[in-house]
Amino acid sequence: MSTEKSVEQRLEEIRLTRRVRWVLYGILSLAFAGAFYGSLVLINFSVMDLYHQWPTFADRLVRYTPNWEYIIERNLPLESVITLAMGFAGTVLGIPLALLLGILGSGRVTPYPFNFIFRSVMGVSRAIPALVWFLMFIPLAGLSAVTSTIAIAVSTIGNLGRLFTDELEEVEDGQIEAMETTGASKGQTVVFGMLSQVKTSFIAWTLYIFEVNVRQAVTLGLLGGGGIGVVIQVQQDLRAYGNMMAGIVVVLVLIIAVEMVSQRLRSYLRDDEEADGLIQLIVGLPQRMAESVLK
Amino acid sequence: MSTEKSVEQRLEEIRLTRRVRWVLYGILSLAFAGAFYGSLVLINFSVMDLYHQWPTFADRLVRYTPNWEYIIERNLPLESVITLAMGFAGTVLGIPLALLLGILGSGRVTPYPFNFIFRSVMGVSRAIPALVWFLMFIPLAGLSAVTSTIAIAVSTIGNLGRLFTDELEEVEDGQIEAMETTGASKGQTVVFGMLSQVKTSFIAWTLYIFEVNVRQAVTLGLLGGGGIGVVIQVQQDLRAYGNMMAGIVVVLVLIIAVEMVSQRLRSYLRDDEEADGLIQLIVGLPQRMAESVLK
Amino acid sequence: IGSTGDDDAVRFVLNPAEEQTDIVEEYTPMAEYLEEETGATIDLIRAGTYVETLEALETDQADIADTSPTAVPAGEGFADVIGMRTAFGGSLYFSTIATTPDTGIEELSDLEDEVMTTGARMSTSGTLMPTLMLSEAGLDIGNFPDGEANDLELRTAPDHDTSRERLVEDDEIVASATGAFASAPQIPQEQFDDYEEFVEHSAEYDGAGSALEDGEAELQLLAVSDPMPRAPIMARSAWDDPEREDIEAALLDADEEDLQPDDVEEGYELWFTGIEEADQSDYEPVQEILDELGLEFQDFAPDEEDDE
Amino acid sequence: MSAIRVENLTKRFGDTVALDDVSFEISEGEFTIVLGISGSGKSTLLRCINGLTAPTEGQVIVDGDPVTSHRNDVAMVFQQHNIIGGMSAYSNALSGSLGRTDFLPSLLRFNDREDKLQALEALDMVGLLDEAEQRASQMSGGQQQRVGIARALVQEPQILLADEPVASLDPGSAQTVMQYLRGAAEQEDLTTMISLHQVNLARQFGERFIGLADGEIVFDGYQDDLTFDVIDELYGGIDMEEYLSGNESDTTVA
Amino acid sequence: MSAIRVENLTKRFGDTVALDDVSFEISEGEFTIVLGISGSGKSTLLRCINGLTAPTEGQVIVDGDPVTSHRNDVAMVFQQHNIIGGMSAYSNALSGSLGRTDFLPSLLRFNDREDKLQALEALDMVGLLDEAEQRASQMSGGQQQRVGIARALVQEPQILLADEPVASLDPGSAQTVMQYLRGAAEQEDLTTMISLHQVNLARQFGERFIGLADGEIVFDGYQDDLTFDVIDELYGGIDMEEYLSGNESDTTVA
Numbered sequence A, B: 001m002s003t004e005k006s007v008e009q010r011l012e013e014i015r016l017t018r019r020v021r022w023v024l025y026g027i028l029s030l031a032f033a034g035a036f037y038g039s040l041v042l043i044n045f046s047v048m049d050l051y052h053q054w055p056t057f058a059d060r061l062v063r064y065t066p067n068w069e070y071i072i073e074r075n076l077p078l079e080s081v082i083t084l085a086m087g088f089a090g091t092v093l094g095i096p097l098a099l100l101l102g103i104l105g106s107g108r109v110t111p112y113p114f115n116f117i118f119r120s121v122m123g124v125s126r127a128i129p130a131l132v133w134f135l136m137f138i139p140l141a142g143l144s145a146v147t148s149t150i151a152i153a154v155s156t157i158g159n160l161g162r163l164f165t166d167e168l169e170e171v172e173d174g175q176i177e178a179m180e181t182t183g184a185s186k187g188q189t190v191v192f193g194m195l196s197q198v199k200t201s202f203i204a205w206t207l208y209i210f211e212v213n214v215r216q217a218v219t220l221g222l223l224g225g226g227g228i229g230v231v232i233q234v235q236q237d238l239r240a241y242g243n244m245m246a247g248i249v250v251v252l253v254l255i256i257a258v259e260m261v262s263q264r265l266r267s268y269l270r271d272d273e274e275a276d277g278l279i280q281l282i283v284g285l286p287q288r289m290a291e292s293v294l295k
Numbered sequence C: 001i002g003s004t005g006d007d008d009a010v011r012f013v014l015n016p017a018e019e020q021t022d023i024v025e026e027y028t029p030m031a032e033y034l035e036e037e038t039g040a041t042i043d044l045i046r047a048g049t050y051v052e053t054l055e056a057l058e059t060d061q062a063d064i065a066d067t068s069p070t071a072v073p074a075g076e077g078f079a080d081v082i083g084m085r086t087a088f089g090g091s092l093y094f095s096t097i098a099t100t101p102d103t104g105i106e107e108l109s110d111l112e113d114e115v116m117t118t119g120a121r122m123s124t125s126g127t128l129m130p131t132l133m134l135s136e137a138g139l140d141i142g143n144f145p146d147g148e149a150n151d152l153e154l155r156t157a158p159d160h161d162t163s164r165e166r167l168v169e170d171d172e173i174v175a176s177a178t179g180a181f182a183s184a185p186q187i188p189q190e191q192f193d194d195y196e197e198f199v200e201h202s203a204e205y206d207g208a209g210s211a212l213e214d215g216e217a218e219l220q221l222l223a224v225s226d227p228m229p230r231a232p233i234m235a236r237s238a239w240d241d242p243e244r245e246d247i248e249a250a251l252l253d254a255d256e257e258d259l260q261p262d263d264v265e266e267g268y269e270l271w272f273t274g275i276e277e278a279d280q281s282d283y284e285p286v287q288e289i290l291d292e293l294g295l296e297f298q299d300f301a302p303d304e305e306d307d308e
Numbered sequence D, E: 001m002s003a004i005r006v007e008n009l010t011k012r013f014g015d016t017v018a019l020d021d022v023s024f025e026i027s028e029g030e031f032t033i034v035l036g037i038s039g040s041g042k043s044t045l046l047r048c049i050n051g052l053t054a055p056t057e058g059q060v061i062v063d064g065d066p067v068t069s070h071r072n073d074v075a076m077v078f079q080q081h082n083i084i085g086g087m088s089a090y091s092n093a094l095s096g097s098l099g100r101t102d103f104l105p106s107l108l109r110f111n112d113r114e115d116k117l118q119a120l121e122a123l124d125m126v127g128l129l130d131e132a133e134q135r136a137s138q139m140s141g142g143q144q145q146r147v148g149i150a151r152a153l154v155q156e157p158q159i160l161l162a163d164e165p166v167a168s169l170d171p172g173s174a175q176t177v178m179q180y181l182r183g184a185a186e187q188e189d190l191t192t193m194i195s196l197h198q199v200n201l202a203r204q205f206g207e208r209f210i211g212l213a214d215g216e217i218v219f220d221g222y223q224d225d226l227t228f229d230v231i232d233e234l235y236g237g238i239d240m241e242e243y244l245s246g247n248e249s250d251t252t253v254a
C-alpha cells in the first residue's frame, strides 16, 4: 500500500508527541509528589513513628468493641431520632435561602459580576465551619439542639446553594430557547425552561446534603449540641469506649438508613420509568382512581 | 370537529386526576410539614425564645469585627498553609482505598450481595465522625496534625468512595459492551470501558472532597489537630473574637481559593474543547513541539 | 502544635478545657524554667479535651500532662499525680450556684421546675459538683449529666463564662453554676461571709464583687460548694527516665517568678502561682462526686474485661 | 402579502459565514422545505427568522415588521424537541400558551379553560390524546417530537418553523411526524418552513424548496423544479451512481 | 463453508418476542444488510450473533462453533459508536487490539509496534490519519463513527457486525461511513452484517438482504429481489404514494 510510508511516519510523530507528553506528565507527577511530600513534612509525618506505635494502637482496638446492651439501656434509638430531627429541620430551614441564592448565583440568571455577590454570601456560609457557626449562635439559643439546627441551616445555605448553582451551569439551552419562543416571560422561562430541567437533580442534591447534615448533627452533638452525639461525647469522656461504639453503631444504622432511603428516592427520580413498588403505587393512584370513577 | 366531545371528556378526566393528585400532594405536604413540626418540637425549637434573645445576639455581632492586624501579627497565612497541607495529604492518602472500595462497591463490578461488604466498610468510615476518628488515632500519632491527617484520610475513604460508587452506577453499557466485543479481559473492560467514562467525574469528585477536607481540617484544628483551627480555638477561648474572625477571614480566603482552583479545573475537564489559557497551553505543548521538531 | 521536634524531648500536654487562656503561652515560662533547671527539652502540646490527654499518656504519646481533676480517677493505673496547681496560695477551689437579684430564688430547692445553666458537661467545678449540690438540696437530678434532670432543666454551656452570661442574658434562665473564679467578681463580697472555708481557702474571696464597679451585672449567691482539689499535673507511670525526677523536683520547687513571663505587662496575672505536692488521695473528693453521680470510668485492666 | 421576507441576510460567527446575503420571500400559507447538507446554514436561517439569533447584516420581515426578538406568533419545533421531560405531554402542550398567561397562574397551572382545551385538541391532532397524561420523558422519540408540534400549535402561531424535526427519528416515525406537520399546517393555515436533510422526505412532503449550500441560496423553487441535478448540486461530492456501479470491482477508499 | 449459521433462533424478553424462530446462513465474505422497522429485532439478531445477548432457543454457529460468549474474531460497530470520548482517535483504534494485549501493557499503552501500525492503517483507511491525535469527543458524529470502524478493523475480525451505524448521521456522513464500511469489508475480505433503516442506503450498498418484521424473517434475498413490494411489506402501514397524491386535498390527520 502506498500509504505505508506515511503511516510509519505518523507513528513516529505520535511516539514523539507521546514521549513529550510523558515527560510533561512526569513533571506534573513530580510536582504533585513534591506537594504531597511537602505537606507530609509540614505536618511532621513520620512512617517510622507510626510503625513503632502500631502495636500499641492495634492492642487498643479491642476496647472499641461495641457494648450492645447499652443501646437499649440508654435508649439510644430515641437519641438518634433527635439527631435526625436536627439534620432534617436544619436542612428544611436552609433550603429556601439555598434555593434563592443558588439561583441568583447562576451566571444565567444574574449577569456576570453581580452573581458573584450571591456566590460570595454562599462562600462565607461554607467557609465558616458548622462548628464555629454553632459557637457563634450559642448566645442566641444556648448549648442546645436548637443552636445545632441553626448552625446546620446556615451551612446548608452555602453547601446546597453552591451545588444548585453548579447544577444550573449545566442546563441545556434548548429548553430555555423553546420557552422563549413561546413568548414566555423571563420568570416563566426560568421556571419552565431552567428549573424544570434541574428539578430532580435539585431534589437529589438536597437529599445528599440532608445525609451530610445528619452526620454534621452527630458531630455538633459531640460538642454538646444535643442528640446522640452528646451520649457519645459523655461516654468518650468516661472512656467507656464500648458504650461510645454502641452509640456509633446506632449512628451507623441511622446514616445507612437515611442513605438508603435517599438513594432509593434518587434512583426513582433518575429513571422514573422503573416501576418502583410503593412510589409507583402512590403516584399511579390518582390516574387509576380517575379511571374507575369515569367508567 | 367530531373529536370535540372526546376532548372535553378528556379534560374532565385530567381535571379529576389532577384534583386527586392535588389531594395526594396535599397529604404528602402535610406529612412533610408534620415531620418538620415534629422535629422542631423534638429539639425544643421556640421562635419566641429566639425572638427574645435576638437583641442580645445582635449586640454581640459587633464583637465579631475582624481584627485585621492579627493576620500579619500571628502569621495566619502560614497556619492556613498547614491546614491546607492536612487537607491535601489526607485526601491523597485516602484516594487509593476510596478508589478500590468505590469500584468494588459498584454492583457492576462485584455481584450483588458481595458489593455490600465494601459499601458497608465505606459506611462505617462515614458514620464515625472525623472527631472520633481523631481520638481513636491518638495512640498512633499523638496529639498532632498527623492524627488529623489520618482522620481525614479515613473519612475520605467513605465519602469519596461512596461518590465513586454512585458515579459508576450511571456508567453507560455501550462502551462496556464495545470493550467486551474487542475481546478485552475483565480488568481491561473495567479500566477502558468503565473507568475511562468516569475519569473526569472522579477527578471532579476528588476535588470536591478535597474542598470538604480542607474545611474538615479547620474543624479538627479547633479540637487540637493543628493548623489555623488551633489559632481560632485559642482566640475564641480568649474571647478575642476580633482575632478569631481574622482567622476565619483567612480560612475564608483559603477555602474560596481552593474552590476557585477546583472549579476551574472541573470546568476545564467538563468542556475540554474550550481553549482554557494556561492548561490548554501546557496540554497542547507536546503536539506543537513534536510538530516543530519534525518540520 | 505537634512539634515533636527532637526525639528525646519531654512531651508536656496541656488541656485548656476549663480555662480562658492561651494555654501554650501561659506555660511557656514554665517550660523555659524547666529546661533551664534540668537541661531537658520540653515540647508543649495542646490537647483538645482531657480524654485526649489521657489517651496520650496511656499510649506513650505524652510524658507529663496538665489536666483536669477527673483525670485522676480516670488515669488510675497508668498516670501518677505529681502535683497540684495552686492559685494565689490556695490549692482548693469552689463551685458556686448564683442567680440574679430579681428572680426571687432564695435557695437551691426553689430551682425546682426552673431552668439553670452549668459549665461544660464533664467539668468538675462547672457541672459535676453543682449537680451534686442540687441533689443534696433534695432535687431529683436524674441521670444528669449523662441525660436529663427530672426536677429542673439543666442546660450545659461550653464554659464557665458562657454559663454566667446565659444567666444574665436569657430571662428564662434563673441560675447558673460556675467555678467561683467566674462568678465571684460579680457577687458582693459579703454574701460569701457565711462560707468559712471559702473565706479561708479561696483565692477568689479578695476579688469578690470587684467587677461590679465596672458595671457588670450583679449576681446573687445561692450556694458555695465544698472545697475541691485544683487541677493536677500528672505523669505517665511508665515514664522511666532519669530526667523524670529532676523535672518533678523542679516543678514542685517553682516560684511564682519562675512561672511569670519576663516581659510582663502591668497587672499581668497568671491563673496559677505554683505547684504543690499532691497524690492520688488528694483527689478522693472528685472520686466521691463521680460515685454520687453514678459516673464510672471504664476499667481497661487486662484481666477483668467487662464493663464494670 | 408575503408572510416572511428575508432581505440580504448575512450572519457571521467569527470567521465562519453561516449565511451569505440570503434573500427570498415566502407567501402566506406556503409549506416550504429548506434543504442543504450539514453546516450549510439551515439552522441559522430559521433562528434568524425566529429572532433567536441576531443577523450580522440584512433583516427578516415577518408580517410587515422587522424581527428583533422572538415573537409570540412564530412557533418553532426543534430537532431535539426540547420538551420538558419531567412534565406530562399535556402540560408540555399547555406550555405553548405561556406567552398569554401570567406568571402566577402559569406556576400554579391555573390556565384558562380555553387554553386547556386547545392543548388537548393539539394533542388530539398529533394523535396523542390518549397519552396526554404520560410523562414526556417516557415517550418515544417520535411521540416527543409530536408533543413538540402540539406545543407549537397551542402557541397559535401564524408561522411555524421546524429545524430538522425528524433527524433523530426512524423512517416510520419520521413519516408520521412529517404527516402531522403537513396536516397541521393545512388545517390551521400556517406558513411553514421546515429544514430537512432527507431528500426523499422533502420531495414527498414539500411544496416549495429552498436549497442552501455554504450559506448561499443555490435553489429556490417548487416541487417540479426539484430535479436530481439540483439534489446533486446540493449534496455534491458524493456521486452515488458512480460509486454504486463501481462497487463490484476493487474499491480502494481514499 | 458458511461463516454464520443461525438456527431456529428465538429470543424473548419477558412477553416480547424479539426474534421468532429465525434461521439463515451467510457465506464467507458476503455483505449483508438487515432491514426492518424499529422494534423488528435487528439489534437483537446482531447481538445474538455477537454473543452479547444469549438466545432463548436455537443457536448461532460462527466458523463452525456455537456462539456462547463474545469472540475475538467478531467485531461490532455500534449506532452510538461507543468510542471512548476522553481518548484520542488513535488510542480508540488501538483499543481494538485489547483482546491480544496483556493487562499491564495495555494500561501503560505499551502496545506492540505491529498493533500501533495497524491502528494507524485502519485510521488511514477511514480517512482519519491526520486526525489520529485528536480527542474523540471533539470529533463530529461521522468521524466518531469512522473511529468505531477503525477500532473494529484493528480487532482483525473475520466477521464485522454493524448495528445501525449511520442512524444518527446526516446523509453526507452516512454515505461516507457506508462507503468506508463497504470498502473495508472488501479489502479485508470480511463477512459483514449491517442493520439499517434507510432503504435507499440499503439498496445502494447492499449485496444480500435480510428483512425482519416482528422478529420473523420476511425477506431473504439479493439485490435484484429487493423490489418496492418487499419494501412496502417491510415498512407497511405507511402508504407514501397514496398520502402524497392525497395531500393537496383536505388532510385530516387521524
Ligand SMILES: Nc1ncnc2c1ncn2[C@@H]1O[C@H](COP(=O)(O)OP(=O)(O)OP(=O)(O)O)[C@@H](O)[C@H]1O
Pocket (backbone or CB within 6 Å): D013, D016, D017, D018, D036, D037, D038, D039, D040, D041, D042, D043, D044, D045, D197, E170
Ligand atoms: N453559535 C455558533 N457559533 C459559531 N459558529 C456557528 C454557530 N452556529 C452555527 N455556526 C456555524 O455556522 C455554519 C452554519 O451552521 P448551521 O447550524 O446553520 O448549519 P445547518 O445547516 O443547520 O447544519 P446541521 O445540519 O449540522 O444542523 C456552520 O459552519 C457552523 O459551524
Ligand SMILES: Nc1ncnc2c1ncn2[C@@H]1O[C@H](COP(=O)(O)OP(=O)(O)OP(=O)(O)O)[C@@H](O)[C@H]1O
Pocket (backbone or CB within 6 Å): D170, E013, E014, E016, E017, E018, E036, E037, E038, E039, E040, E041, E042, E043, E044, E045, E197
Ligand atoms: N433488553 C431488552 N429488554 C426487553 N425488551 C427488549 C430488550 N431489547 C429489545 N427488546 C424488545 O425486543 C424487540 C426487538 O428489539 P430490537 O432492539 O432488536 O429492535 P430493532 O429492530 O433493533 O429496533 P430499533 O430500530 O428501534 O433499534 C422490541 O420490541 C424491544 O422492545
Ligand SMILES: [Mg+2]
Pocket (backbone or CB within 6 Å): D042, D043, D044, D163, D164
Ligand atoms: Mg442545524
Ligand SMILES: [Mg+2]
Pocket (backbone or CB within 6 Å): E042, E043, E044, E163, E164
Ligand atoms: Mg436497534
